Amino acid sequence: MSVLRVRGSLGLVAVAVALVTAGCGTPVNRAPVEDRGTFAGTGAQNGVVTGGANLPDPKTLPGAENAGKPGYYTVRPGDTLIRIGLESGQSWKDIARWNKLDNANLIEVGQVLRVAPPTAASAATAVASDSGVVTRPIAPPGVTPTAPGAKPPATSEAPAVAAAPAATPAADPAPASASNGVNFMWPASGALIAGFDEARNKGLDIAGKAGDPVLAAADGRVAYVGAALRGYGNLVILNHNNTYMTVYAHNQTLLVKEDQNVRRGQKIAEMGSTDADRVKLHFEIRRQGKPVDPARYLPAR
Helix, strand or coil, X not given: CHHHHHHHHHHHHHHHHHHHHHHHHCCCCCCCCCCCCCCCCCEEECCEEECCCCCCCHHHCCCHHHCCCCCEEECCCCCCHHHHHHHXXXXXXXXXXXXXXXXXXXXXXXXXXXXXXXXXXXXXHHHHHHHCCCCCCCCCCCCCXXXXXXXXXCCCCCCCCCCCCCCCCCCCCCCHHHCCXXXXXXXXXXXXXXXXXXXXXXXXXXXXXXXXXXXXXXXXXXXXXXXXXXXXXXXXEEECCXXXXXXXXXXXXXXXXXXXXXXXXXXXXXXXXXXXXXXXXXXXXXXCCXXXXXXXXXXXX
16 A cells, blocks of 8 residues: 555656646746836935936926026936036025926936026027027117118218227126126135135135134125035025125034125134035135136235
8 A cells, every 4th residue: 555655646746747847848828027127216315316227208307398408407416406506606596486396305317497587588589589580680760771691772971980999808807896796805814725726626715713704705695505515514605696606615603594685794604624624614706607716806915
């Protein structure tokens, strides 16, 4: 009896092996699987844009139709609204308002943001450009418009005396006195320890002791107060007009609030060493968002 049970068991094993072997050689009909990849999502943590390897199609993101147009910016990995505002010379709050952002911390890689104030003039220009309409200036009273390429009508009047050639304008405005009415002053009294270098140092570094006063370089309005920009520590950004803004970094204490109006020479912070290797003030002047050499705009010491 025991022998028969063993043989029976071996027979069952052989049958099972045969079935498995047959199963391996015969295709099995399964539901098709589409590999869509993994999407880690995009968004912002502490205002920093993050994203997975597979980002959404930028055509589906807000503002995609404006990509590449003047006055618009396409969000890149690592961007924050604060940094975008600094690079474009605008307040981050204005950018949030122009783009109707409910949460300024939620911006996506590939999203296109307006970074210039919307105006009726720019809107009219955009409509004319998109429709193919070419606009021409209106001639003053008494002057007959001339078609492009046509010769002007003959006149019996004597030809006017040629005017002297106009002087060639300077590529960059002169210091202080010609800065669109902004009169800059030194924001701290310490020694200059690092000058402007467009590639490595976008401003001036001024030495001092912890707690030394940091002064507003000109009348303006506080655009940002905080520590959201890596490498700047405790930071104050002032807007002075539609052209100029100033940056005050590495502070120990911040003494102003966003949207507050400040006067030239007003104490806005205390010098410190946040996100720096020593106590110092890093000071920038930005012209339409682009860093310029502050030494060209500050009075001689």
